Amino acid sequence: MATRAKALRLAAVLTTCVLTASCGLFGGSSNGGAADMERNVIRIGVLQVVDVAPLRIALTEKLFEKAGLQVTLVNQPSEAEAIKQLDATLDLTWATHVSLFRAVAEGTELQLQGEAYQAGPNSMALVTSATSDYDDPGKKQSPTIAVPSEADIGALTTRAVLDTAAVEKQKIKFRSMPFAEMEGALTSGTVDAAFMIEPFITKAQRKIGAKILTDTARGPTLDFPMSGYASSKKFAETNPKTLKVFRDVLRDAQQRAQANKLSVQDSLTSYADVDQPTAALVSVGTFPLSLNPIRLQRVADMMDTEDVLSGRLDVQQLLPPGTTN
Known part of the structure; x- marks a missing residue:
């Protein structure tokens, strides 16, 4: 009888152990393996762009929290500054691939952790003022174009698109300024x-009646890979x-954003200084679910062709070990 009583007690303990997952019999845990992480707090640099909407959705839906990660998004004044803050005030940052690849070429050791955004129709564009007569990309042979930086995705894709309109790249005059100052410069x-x-395109359309001169995701830049997330190699x-x-949580968030573009537009009102009517008109591109070296190499190769880089950059070397697509 004593033996049978012991057996029953052991069975009860094992049953409780399985139901609560608290005994670790099978190496699992109730926090999805968070105990195995080196750290559970990370700070990510972001800008007020559509690209980072999935991160906002992930926070709202507590996807990071469920995975055992405490994530803080830190607004940055620029991509360049955000990259400089890695290993200082930031653990990861969002930036355009062009900015990340330029940083690598200049000696910064980075590792890509995810793709953020891929261009769709009018998700990036050249815009003019409401009264401008500049209504065709080839109309001006030496246009002055505002860009955030003369060596970023704006300048790169502008050169490519205007080149197809027979505008000589050397004659384009770029003027660097923040997006927030561009409406005034146009006016x-x-x-x-x-x-x-x-959302700056839609904001300018609604505020100053800005017009789209040309989509900059067309021809050689169609479906252009725009941005991603990176950490230092260290x-x-x-x-x-x-x-x-x-990366696992990001993939889930990207998938949710891709499946529900309305949730992306709605999220903009919480961080991008846009009202609901404006957010509802914002063009939304594609949120990639994985790191694709072939897709990303396209950006690096265009940068090489346009002499933004001094030589060809092998993007595969920037991916986490074992990441192939």
Whole structure:
């Protein structure tokens, strides 16, 4: 009888153990393996762009929290500044692939952790003022174009698109300024056109009646890979499990954003300084679900062709070990 009583007690303990997953019999845990991570707190640099909407959705729906990660999004004044803050005040950052690849070419050791955004119709474009007569990309042979930086995705794609309109790249005059200043530059006539991304395009259309001169995701830049997330190589080497969890949650968030563009537009009102009517008109591109070296190599090769890089960059070398697509 004593033996049978012991057996019953053991069975009860085992049953409780399985139901609560608290005994660790099978190496599992109730927090999805968070205990195995090197750290469970990360800070990510972001800008107020559509690209980062999935991160906002992930926070709202507590996807990071469920995976055992505490994520803080930190607004940055620019991509260049965000990249500089890696290993200082930031663990990861969002930036355009062009900015990330330029940083690598200049000696910054980075590892890509995810793709953020791929261009769709009018998700990036050259826009003009309401009264401008600049109504065809080939109409001006030496246009003055506002861009955030003369060496970023705006300048790169502007050259490519205007080249197809028979405008000589050397004759394009770029003027660097933040997106927030471009509406004023258009209205005053300081520039002929401005390279903008969403939600700045829609905001300019509604506020000053801006017109789209040309989509900059067309021809050689159709479906252009726009941006992604990166950490320093040092952080990646010391926190591979943490970053694997980040990539898994990011994939889930990207998938949700891709399946529900309305949720993306709605999320903009919480961080991008746009009202609901404006957000509802914002053009939304594609949110990739994985790191694709072939897709990303396209950006690096265009940068090489346009002499933004001094030589060909092998993007495969920037991916986490074992990541092939």
